[in-house]
Amino acid sequence: MARLTGDNIEQFRASSGGSSHKINYFNLKKDKDIGKIRLLYNSAEDIDGYVVHRVPVGDYELPVNCLYEQGGSIEDCPFCKAGIKKQARVYIPVLDENDGEFKFWDRPNSFYSQLSSLCGRFPNIVSQVFEVERHGEAGKKSDYSFYPIGQPDGTTVDDILDDCELDEMPCALGTKIMDKTADDMEYYVKHNEFPSKDDSEPVRRRGSEDDTSRSERSSRRGRGDRF
Ligand SMILES: [Zn+2]
Secondary structure: OOOOOOOOEEEHOOOOOOOOOOOOOOOOOOOEEEEEEOOOOHHHOOOOEEEEEEEOOEEEEEEEEEEOOOOOOHHHOOHHOHHHEEEEEEEEEEEEEEOEEEEEEEEEEEHHHHHHHHHHHHHHHHHHHEEEEEOOOOOOOOEEEEEEEEEOOOOOHHHHHHHOOOOOOOOOOOEEEOOOOOOHHHHHEEEEEEEEOOOOOOOOOOOOOOOOOOHHHHHHHOOOOOO
16 A cells, blocks of 8 residues: 655655755644645545554654555565554645645545545635644544635645745655665664664755656656555
8 A cells, every 4th residue: 555656756865965855744733723724636636645654763753654565465564574553644735824835744544535525625625725723632633624714716736836946746755754675674673773874855846956847747646545
């Protein structure tokens, strides 16, 4: 189930020098916290899911892409083989209207049905601003209500990427989700750490070397698995 194909991811990495910046998470931490966002989807077709293992890396628990594929062998993923729990997540690309930043909203895959029905109710959902409200105490299971603000305004995903000076839709895999090789994961299982190398979160910004056209950009969308 993990997201697999990688040519765009390789390009992400290749272009990390000099012009990368960090993508933050969108978070509503406490009960009744409210945010204002756009969901950067055209339709439910765009919703990507990932299977990850969360492991301690330095001071944090970080998600690592699961290498197991449906129909494959458990041996394909050293973390599955080692019995490390895995979980299915959606990494929702959002524009945080409060600070104008592109962010990922990390939710369990059970969120998919709510997202999908929202996309059904609001065609071209990126053109609609939502107020989103958390229900649930910090650190506990939480639900979210979406309230449309105003009318759809015709904004497109490309408009948002332009505003955020992003050449293409950032991919959660390789930015928020660590994309490790089986060898690196084997090493982790033995040593409780990954072999040392730079693990910054590269994201190509406007002006970096590869001039990606918009048509290429859109064709790269939607490679993740569906739940
Ligand atoms: Zn796995």
